[in-house]
Amino acid sequence: MNRSFLATLMLGLIVGCSVEQNSGSGATSSGTGGDASGSSGAVGEVRRITADGSSTVGPITSLVGEMFEAEHSDIQVPVTITGTGTGFGRFAAGETDISNASRKIKDSEKEKCQEGGVEFVELMIAMDGISVVVNKENDFVDALTTAQLKQIWEPGSTVKTWKDVNPEWPAEPIKLYGPGRESGTFDYFTDKINGEEGATRDDYSPSGDDNLLVTGVAGDKYSLGYFGYGYYEKNSDKLKLLKISSTDKPEDGVLPSPESIQNGQYTPLSRPVFIYVNKASLKRPEVAEFVTYYLNDGQKAIPEVGCVRISEADLKASRDALTEALK
Structure with missing residues (x-):
């Protein structure tokens, strides 16, 4: 097909x-x-x-x-x-x-x-593996730790720019895209990253339509978003996929792939x-x-x-x- x-x-x-x-x-x-x-x-x-x-x-x-x-x-x-x-x-x-x-x-x-x-x-x-993505033109970030993801997405987050996450990154505002509260992906991501299901900052662009999230990230050079792996795969020409590290070292990060999702290496964002x-x-x-x-x-x-x-x-x-x- x-x-x-x-x-x-x-x-x-x-x-x-x-x-x-x-x-x-x-x-x-x-x-x-x-x-x-x-x-x-x-x-x-x-x-x-x-x-x-x-x-x-x-x-x-x-x-x-x-x-x-x-x-x-x-x-x-x-x-x-x-x-x-x-x-x-x-x-x-x-x-x-x-x-x-x-x-x-x-x-x-x-x-x-x-x-x-x-x-x-x-x-x-x-x-499935929840995929964290940035714009295709982003040339400064290849991996994030789960701690950095929490820093970005947790309730009350003070992160406004990429520089707030890493001083070596540009002082450009991060435009965030993610599923709405009706989404199981939202529930799973907030639980695994923020430590509590439903806990998240509110100043992001939510949508129940993952295709709109893809469009948002693809249209903003300094954006970041997350959704299911299938939506990344069919839009890989528009998006850059990030490695995720469950340690404090970004270099330990793993890309989601059929292999890493199935064998559990892509942790903690692999899910049945x-x-x-x-x-x-x-x-x-x-x-x-x-x-x-x-x-x-x-x-x-x-x-x-x-x-x-x-x-x-x-x-x-x-x-x-x-x-x-x-x-």
Whole structure:
């Protein structure tokens, strides 16, 4: 599958398995039921499998859906991207069959699922590395330590210019771009870098659309931003990727890559990503077949969108969890 087609797919411009981006493993939930949107439908009627949530996982689910649709002309898999948190809200209300998530579900979100009568199965489907990027023309920074990232992004940060981070760097204002608070990437980054989920400075440019973050960083020579590795990979001609060091030495930094993400060398910003499936939806044959496909032939889609395949052991755990949920 060529890159130009994939880019079109990810912008939601194809018919059928569309991606709509709004700015805005193996564990199962407790609950009593709850039916998501969609129906088995009469003979000849188009059946829909609805998914919403993460901007990192959305492109995977969309591409898997497009592959699945090619074999099932009577099924559509529309994918909306509103962010992990917003996606879980819709999922708990029974509005979607699948919730795409770039982090694990929170206890508060589990409680909402219980209140809505939604039981679910959690399935790890891929790995991602949150990528820290600067403008392509930036010629003075190649690596940052996690301490420097915290200095830049922590609540109450006094960092205004690059010189505030390193006296050898220019006294130019840093323009910051990052996901909004509805994002699982935001949750994970703030937890691992600032030490508390949701803790961040407020004077940055947030967006739930990672393509807008790419555009922002690409358009400002002294900018810095972060988002999933797949968005860097498909825009590598516009961005410069930074090494991240978990020690106090920038020279110990590691670039995110499929290898460093999978083997854990890219720390602490490597992470597993998930889909959560409504168990009531799994009673519909098309949903059961699609999720089974996702964990088998659908795995071919993962590197196509810049994410990393999980280990065979983790994949088996997800397949086993699905098998149990289908009983």
